[in-house]
Amino acid sequence: MTTGGKPVPGFAWPEALRAPVRSLPAHNRLWVALSGGLDSTLLLHVAACCFPGSPDLRAVHVNHQLQVNSDQSEQFCRRTCEALGIELLVRRVDVRCGQAGGGAGGIEEAARHARYAVFEEILESGDLLLMAHHADDQAETVLFRMLRGTGVRGLAGMPRERALGAGRLVRPLLGFDREQLSRWANEAGLEWVEDPSNVDDRFDRNFLRHKILPELKERWPGLNARLRHTAAACTEQVVLTDRLAEIQWRDCTPNGRHPCIERLNQLPLPEQKNLLRWWIRTSGYEPPTIQDWAQVISDLIHAREDGEPELLGAGFAIRRFRGRLYLVPDRSEPETTNAELRPEEPLYWGGWRIRLVPAEGQKRPPPAIRVSTRQGGERFRPVPEGPGKRVKKWLQEQGIPPWERPRIPLLFSQDGEEETLIAIGDLWCSGQYSGGAPAAGWRLIVERDCD
Numbered sequence: 001m002t003t004g005g006k007p008v009p010g011f012a013w014p015e016a017l018r019a020p021v022r023s024l025p026a027h028n029r030l031w032v033a034l035s036g037g038l039d040s041t042l043l044l045h046v047a048a049c050c051f052p053g054s055p056d057l058r059a060v061h062v063n064h065q066l067q068v069n070s071d072q073s074e075q076f077c078r079r080t081c082e083a084l085g086i087e088l089l090v091r092r093v094d095v096r097c098g099q100a101g102g103g104a105g106g107i108e109e110a111a112r113h114a115r116y117a118v119f120e121e122i123l124e125s126g127d128l129l130l131m132a133h134h135a136d137d138q139a140e141t142v143l144f145r146m147l148r149g150t151g152v153r154g155l156a157g158m159p160r161e162r163a164l165g166a167g168r169l170v171r172p173l174l175g176f177d178r179e180q181l182s183r184w185a186n187e188a189g190l191e192w193v194e195d196p197s198n199v200d201d202r203f204d205r206n207f208l209r210h211k212i213l214p215e216l217k218e219r220w221p222g223l224n225a226r227l228r229h230t231a232a233a234c235t236e237q238v239v240l241t242d243r244l245a246e247i248q249w250r251d252c253t254p255n256g257r258h259p260c261i262e263r264l265n266q267l268p269l270p271e272q273k274n275l276l277r278w279w280i281r282t283s284g285y286e287p288p289t290i291q292d293w294a295q296v297i298s299d300l301i302h303a304r305e306d307g308e309p310e311l312l313g314a315g316f317a318i319r320r321f322r323g324r325l326y327l328v329p330d331r332s333e334p335e336t337t338n339a340e341l342r343p344e345e346p347l348y349w350g351g352w353r354i355r356l357v358p359a360e361g362q363k364r365p366p367p368a369i370r371v372s373t374r375q376g377g378e379r380f381r382p383v384p385e386g387p388g389k390r391v392k393k394w395l396q397e398q399g400i401p402p403w404e405r406p407r408i409p410l411l412f413s414q415d416g417e418e419e420t421l422i423a424i425g426d427l428w429c430s431g432q433y434s435g436g437a438p439a440a441g442w443r444l445i446v447e448r449d450c451d
Contacts, residue, residue, distance in 0.1 A: 008187070008188050008189040011187070011188040011189070013045070013046050013049050013184070013188070014184065017046055017176070017184060018046060018049065018050055020172035020173070020175065021043075021046050021047055021050045021130070021172050022050045024128060024130075024170060024172070025128065025161070025168070025170070027056075027126055027127060027128040027168075028056065028124070028125075028126035028127055029056045029057075029058065029124070029126070029127045029128075030047065030051065030054070030056055030057050030058070030127075030128050030130065031058055031059065031060050031119075031122070031123070031127060031128065031129045031130065032044045032047055032057075032058075032059045032060070032129075032130045032132075033059075033060055033062075033115075033119065033129060033130065033131045033132070034059040034060065034061050034077050034080075034081070034088070035061070035062075035073065035077075035195070036061070036073040036074075036076045036077045036080075036192060036193040036195075037132075037192055037193065037194070037195055037198075038178075038181065038182060038185050038190070038192045039132035039133075039134060039173065039178070039181060040131075040132040041080065041185070041190055041191075041192040042132070042181055042184065042185045042188075042190060042192075043130055043132040043172070043173060044059055044080065044081075044084065044086070045084070045188065045190065047130060048084045048085075048086060053085070055087075057086055058086060058087040058088065058089065059077070059081050059086055059087070059088045059089070060088070060089045060090075060091065060118070060119070060122060060129075061073075061074060061077040061088060061089070061090045061091070062091050062092075062093060062114070062115045062118050063090060063091070063092045063093070064093055064095055064111045064114065064115070065092060065093070065094060066095065066107065066111065066197070067195060067196055067197055068196065069193065069195075069196065072193060073193045073195070074090060076191075076192075076193045077090070078090070080191075089122065091118045091122075093111075093114040093115070093117075093118065095107065095110040095111045095113075095114045108203050108204075108205075116164070119164055119165065119169070120164060120165030120166075121165070122165075123164060123165040123166050123167030123168075124166050124167060125166045125167065126167065127166070127167035127168070128167060128168055128169075128170050129164060129167060129168070129169050129170070130170055130171075130172060131169060131170070131171050132171075132173055133158055133171045133173065133174060134173045134174060134176050134177065134178050134181055135174060135175065135176055135177045135178070135224040135225075135228060136177060136178040136209070136213070136224060137158070137174075137178075138157050138158055138174055138224070138227065138228060138231060139213065139223060139224050139227045139228075140205050140208050140209055140213065141157050141158055142155055142157045142227045142230060142231055143208055143212070143213070143227070144204060144205060144208060145157075152234045152237045152238060152241070153234070153238050155230060155231065155234040156231055156234040156235040156237075156238050157227075157228075157231035157234075157235075158171060158174070159171075159235070160172075160174055174228075177224055241274050241278075242278060244271070244274065245274055245275045245278035245279075246278075248267065248271065248275050249275065249278070249279070251263060252264050252267075252275065258324040258325055258326055259275070259279070259324065259325045260323060260324055261300070261301050261320065261323050261324060261325065262323060264301060264325070265301050269293075269294055269297065272297050272301075273293045273297065276297070276311070276318070279327065280313060280316070280318075280327070283316070283327050285313055285314065285315055285316050285327075286313065286314060287313065288311070288312065288313040288314070290311075296311055300318065300320055300325065303320060307320070308320075315329060315330050316328060316329050316330060317330075319401070319403065321401040321402070322399060326401055328401075328403060329351075331350060331351040331407070337372055337373055337375075338370055338371070338372050339370070339371045339372075340368065340369070340370060340371070341354055341356050341369040341370070341371055341411065342356070343356050343357075343358070343365070343366055343442070344356065344357060344358070347371065348449055349371060349409055350373075350407055350409070351407070351448060351449050352409050352425070352446065352447065352448060352449055353446075353447045353448075353449040354371060354409065354411070354444070354445070354446050354447075355444070355445040355446075356369060356442055356443070356444055356445075357442065357443050357445060358441065358442055358443075359437060359438055359441050359442060359443055362441040362442060364441055366440065366441070366442040367413045367414060367415055367440075368413070368414040369411055369412065369413055369414070369422070369444075370411070370412045370414060370419070371409050371410070371411055371412075372409070372410055372412070373406055373407065373408070373409065373410065374391055374392065374405065374406060374408070374410060376392070377390070378390070378391040378392075378410060378421055379391065379421070380394075380421040380424070380428075382394065382428060384431060391410065391421070391424060392405075394424075395408070395424075395427075398427060400427070408424060408425040408427070409423075409424075409425055409446065410423070410424055410425075411423040411424075411444065411446070413432075413433075413440075422444065423444050423446055425446055426446045426447060426448065429444050429446070
């Protein structure tokens, strides 16, 4: 349903409300995540007040198609943006087929993932996305995460600003209670659309909002401020633990990439855990939920040299090899064990990007080049005129971890019935196809597409 009063012409938004929007970081495009509810509608009007007539101000509405009034909310957002002269992007998503788990909680989480996927998709470098989360939302978040058994990072709550896709997400209303925002919205005569799911106590956040938080606020006035203080204190701790991990990373990784087990073993267990979790997060993954980190870390550090311990997470694994730890992304296998490399057409192949580019002045076509994984028995000459070596043995000598060896692309030039190995991943390339003036007239460039 639509609520609110009659719009007040020329309503002057309080300076306290305008200040955090006016003082946003430098940006190109400014997006407002618009649901049609009170909070996001108010934020859109304040942004329009602070940046009147700006062509860079626009809104995005994600229609989850879950509520009976989802179409009504979409149309309301269209009318509101049209009245304000703001461009609106509408994206419809279907989360019912891909919800994470059953029940209301599963739908709620799936809708959130779908919503943020849209935001990440549309944001470009230099863009900001404003979201209308406020102090009551922050209180719900802190309590919700505490009840789920989160650590200090979770109790830090929602950050005011963070990276999102190629742009950044900013929450300028975190310092205001919903009661304040509601009062200003009514004074301005704003209209908005109520989401019927907001009163459904099957959702955990709604249960906290309607059943628990009112009781807590009655018992402890100023609860939002208290929880905001808790979140701020936890944020400070997160900053400190991340800084500690950065320092210890330099000490434990002489090569800058793979932690040395011997050095890691010199740290106390909490610092070992903190460093590994920091490494996972800065590599773009979420640390797994592990009940017994002590046992997992002990397995990684104290396993036999020929042991194969693993720390498994979503999309990655941490493995051990020759006294070092490796974070190994899950990668799809190449679509075929053989592929043809065409001139000046990049080949994306099992986590690798392979190109064949002409040297200056080259007009002759190159010989056919085949890409494959190791099948067994391949030999090559690491040094021209030197002795031949088996690829399998050479990879072992180079210290390539065993899980990487079967995936490394081998490149063969074909001349009639004769075939010659000319490159092994990014580890070795024949002088015929490398250097400033390759003898073949063509240069091979083999790179890891993701590391």
